[in-house]
Structure formats: structure tokens, C-alpha cells
Amino acid sequence: MKAILKPIAMIASAIAIISCGSAESAPVTPADALLDRLEALVEQGKIMYGHQDTYMYGHTWKLEDDATDFSQSDVYAVSGRYPAVFGMDLGGIEMGWSHNLDKNDFDNMRASAVAHHERGGIVTFSWHPRNPLTGGDAWDVTSDQVVASILPGGEKHEYFMGWLSNAADFLGSIKTADGETVPVIWRPWHEHTGSWFWWGQKLCTTEQYKALWQMTYDYMVNERGLDNLVWSYSPGAGELSSAEVYGERYPGDEIVDMVGFDCYHSRSKEGYMASMKNALDISSTFAAEHGKILAVTETGHETLKDPKWWTEVLYPAVKDYPVSYVLTWRNACDQPNHYYAPFPGQESAEDFKAFAELEDIIVL
Ligand code: BMA
Numbered sequence: 001m002k003a004i005l006k007p008i009a010m011i012a013s014a015i016a017i018i019s020c021g022s023a024e025s026a027p028v029t030p031a032d033a034l035l036d037r038l039e040a041l042v043e044q045g046k047i048m049y050g051h052q053d054t055y056m057y058g059h060t061w062k063l064e065d066d067a068t069d070f071s072q073s074d075v076y077a078v079s080g081r082y083p084a085v086f087g088m089d090l091g092g093i094e095m096g097w098s099h100n101l102d103k104n105d106f107d108n109m110r111a112s113a114v115a116h117h118e119r120g121g122i123v124t125f126s127w128h129p130r131n132p133l134t135g136g137d138a139w140d141v142t143s144d145q146v147v148a149s150i151l152p153g154g155e156k157h158e159y160f161m162g163w164l165s166n167a168a169d170f171l172g173s174i175k176t177a178d179g180e181t182v183p184v185i186w187r188p189w190h191e192h193t194g195s196w197f198w199w200g201q202k203l204c205t206t207e208q209y210k211a212l213w214q215m216t217y218d219y220m221v222n223e224r225g226l227d228n229l230v231w232s233y234s235p236g237a238g239e240l241s242s243a244e245v246y247g248e249r250y251p252g253d254e255i256v257d258m259v260g261f262d263c264y265h266s267r268s269k270e271g272y273m274a275s276m277k278n279a280l281d282i283s284s285t286f287a288a289e290h291g292k293i294l295a296v297t298e299t300g301h302e303t304l305k306d307p308k309w310w311t312e313v314l315y316p317a318v319k320d321y322p323v324s325y326v327l328t329w330r331n332a333c334d335q336p337n338h339y340y341a342p343f344p345g346q347e348s349a350e351d352f353k354a355f356a357e358l359e360d361i362i363v364l
Contacts, residue, residue: 029227034122034183035257038230038293038324041362047318048122048362049355050085050327051075051341052298055112056104057333059343065105070112074331074343079356081363083341085185085325086116087298091128091138093170094163101128101137102330106170113174117182121364123174124185124232124297124327127167131198132160138197147204151211164216168224187232187297188216191262192249193239201239206249213251221255230257234297237263237279246282258324259287262298269306269313276317284321293324300328300340304348310355319360 041048051073056063058074076082088109091101099105113123128138133146133156150160174182192209195202199212220226233256240246240261250256261279265272276296287294296318301309318326332338342349356363 030181030183031228031230031257034185034228034230035293037122038258042293042322042324045322045360046362047323047360048084048325049075050087050122050124050325051083052087052089052327052330053102053104054083054086054331054341055116056088056102056108057331059331059333059339059346062103062333063105063108065108067105067108068111070108070115074339075341075352075363077344078342078346078349079353079363081356082116082119082121083327084120084362084364085122085124085327086113087124087126087327088113089126089128090167090170091130093127093166094129094132096166102332103334110170110174113184114176114182117174118176119364122185122325123182124187125171126187126190126298128197129163129167132156132163133198141195141198141200141203143198144203146198147208147212151208151215161219164219165224168220168226171220171229172224172226174228181228183228183230185232185258185295186220186229187234189213190234190297191236193235193245209249210251213255217251217255231255232258232260232295232297234260234262234295237261237275240279240282243282243286246286250286253290253292256290256292258293258295259283259290260295260297263296264299264329265301265309265313272301272313273317280318280321280323284323287322294322295324296326298329299326302329302340303337304340304342304346307347308351309348310351311358312351315355315358315361 054073054075055070073082089100116123130137131140131146133143133149134140148154149156189199189212191197192200194200233250235246261283263275263279284294306313329340331341331343342352355361
């Protein structure tokens with residue numbers, strides 16, 4: 001796996017190489033090209049804004065199945081700009097469903113990923129797969145044997161490899177009309193420092209968690225040959241009492257390209273700012289030491305009751321860190337109080353426009 005930002009110890013030798021005039025070789029895979037792009041943006045001090053499911057639905061609307069036009073977005077309706085990063089979730093692909101866990105048509109997801117890529121944006125996927133042992137959902141934590149059961153030798157191993165196969169089929173099928181595979185930031189097994197998903201902290205051992213990552217990587221990259229995935233590691237911020245906690249279950253430099261965390265503004269502004277600072281201090285140091293790109297992989301303030309949240313809370317929290325993107329979560333169309341981006345008339349809409357116009361914030 002290509003190391004992107006040079007670890008501190010390598011900087012001196014990197015400078016020596018550059019001063020000798022040797023050029024870095026051209027990117028050979030879609031994933032490498034995306035990593036180079038992310039690295040260049042970080043070096044320029046730019047931060048991309050991202051929004052989950054932005055073309056799929058908004059606060060008051062939902063895309064039809066089998067759509068061909070992907071231009072509606074609450075963010076666009078407010079600002080005339082699209083998020084630079086478009087997040088989606090593969091939950092349900094493992095079951096062979098036609099729609100994901102949030103009722104998005106997988107065909108729409110594939111086509112909108114291509115459209116977003118062609119618009120100049122970057123796509124990222126998380127995955128909330130169902131529980132392969134109990135048959136419950138990703139949040140079913142009634143058994144602490146789930147990860148053990150899907151690892152090699154476990155009773156659900158073969159069954160789960162079928163799930164990985166479905167996910168790999170989808171991720172490898174995101175292609176332009178010219179047959180170019182679209183690179184995506186792939187963020188499996190997220191928020192594992194908490195214990196609300198079956199792969200969480202109290203539900204498996206460190207070795208089992210790392211083995212789950214390795215198995216996922218080996219299958220998708222080595223066995224299936226997917227070369228369009230940028231692998232992203234993202235603990236939950238709430239549990240990061242120390243740098244050790246952040247790195248405890250890190251699956252390894254060879255199979256991770258990016259690091260980040262998920263951090264929500266759920267209580268006070270002060271609490272969120274402190275949590276962001278803590279997580280950014282830890283993860284930016286970790287990223288520099290390991291030569292990885294940094295991102296705030298999920299964030300947001302549900303219902304955005306602070307009308308200046310974008311310029312007075314989010315922006316000050318991230319602006320001094322080498323963050324490639326910040327992604328706010330989804331604007332559900334079927335839950336009136338589940339939204340993290342503005343829509344026309346929403347009280348933070350004007351402030352979002354100001355945020356989107358900041359020189360170091362990238363929107364499309
Ligand atoms: C959660 C909520 C859920 C959703 C899940 C996966 O944070 O938004 O409603 O199903 O993410 O997208």
C-alpha cells in the first residue's frame with residue numbers, strides 16, 4: 001500500500017530524493033490517483049465539504065428509483081454548490097437487496113457516484129451490514145461472537161464471504177461510460193471504539209478486529225483485484241481518551257490509506273469543540289506519523305439549531321488541521337428531525353452559504 005504523506009522520519013530522505021531530480025512515478029490505479037488528489041488538496045490547505053446521501057433525498061424530497069438525473073441536493077438548493085464529497089452506505093448489499101438500509105436504490109447509488117465523479121467530486125462509502133450470526137441489523141450487539149464466527153474457521157465464514165463478494169461486486173461496478181472505474185474512499189468497520197455495532201470494542205478482541213480488516217482487504221484487493229478503493233480507518237471520537245485508544249485496533253499501514261474519526265455535536269458547543277480538538281490532535285499526529293491522509297469522516301449537529309454552526313463551530317474546529325474533508329451526515333426525508341445539512345428556509349442556510357464561500361473550503 002502506497003504511503004502518502006511521508007512519515008516524519010522519511011521527510012529528510014524524501015527531500016534528498018526530490019532534490020536529486022527524480023520524479024515520482026505516475027499513478028497507476030484509480031485509488032492511487034485519488035490519493036494523489038487528496039494529498040495535493042491537503043498540501044494546499046484545502047478542506048472539502050461532504051454530505052451523506054446528498055443526491056438520494058433531502059429533508060422534503062426523495063429521488064425516484066431508476067433515476068438518470070442526479071442534480072437535486074439540499075446543499076445545492078441552499079448554496080448553488082454541490083458537496084465535494086458524496087457519502088453513501090452499502091448496508092443491505094450483503095443481502096442482495098435492490099435498496100439499501102435507508103431505502104436508496106443501489107442502481108441510483110452507482111449511477112450517482114459516477115455522475116458525482118464526472119462532476120469533479122469524490123465518493124465515499126461506509127457499510128452498516130446486518131448481523132451475520134443473529135440475523136439482526138448492524139446495531140444488534142446481543143452476541144460477542146459475531147466477528148469470531150465470520151473469521152476463517154468460524155461457522156459463518158463462508159456465509160460472510162458471500163457478503164463481501166456482494167460488496168466487492170458493487171464497489172467494482174462503479175464505472176463511467178468509457179469503462180473507467182471510479183475511485184472511492186471505502187470506510188468499513190467504522191466507529192469500532194464504541195460498542196453499538198457488532199464489530200465494536202466490547203464485541204470482539206483487538207486481534208479479531210484486525211483480522212476482520214485484513215480478511216476484508218485480502219478478499220477485495222488480493223482476491224478480487226479491486227484497485228479503486230482508498231481504505232479509511234475511522235474510530236468514534238467519543239471514546240478517544242488517549243492516542244493509544246486511537247491506535248489500539250489500527251489494522252496496519254499496509255492496508256490503510258486514510259485515518260479519521262466520527263464526531264457529532266450532540267450536546268453543547270463547548271463539548272463538541274473539545275471533542276473535535278482532542279480527536280484532531282490525536283488523529284493528525286497519528287496521520288503524520290503513519291504517512292496517511294486525515295479526514296473528519298462523519299460529523300454534524302442534528303437539526304442545526306445554531307444558525308452560525310458552519311462558520312462559528314465547524315470551521316473553527318477544523319481550520320488549523322490538515323483535514324482533507326469533513327462530511328456531515330444525512331438529511332432524512334422520512335424523519336423530520338434527522339438532518340445535518342441545511343435546506344431552503346433552514347435557520348443555518350445563510351451561514352452555510354458563507355461557509356461554502358470560504359477560500360479554504362471546497363465545494364463544487
Ligand atoms: C445512522 C442513522 C440511521 C441510518 C444509518 C445508516 O446514523 O442516520 O437512520 O440508517 O446511519 O445510514
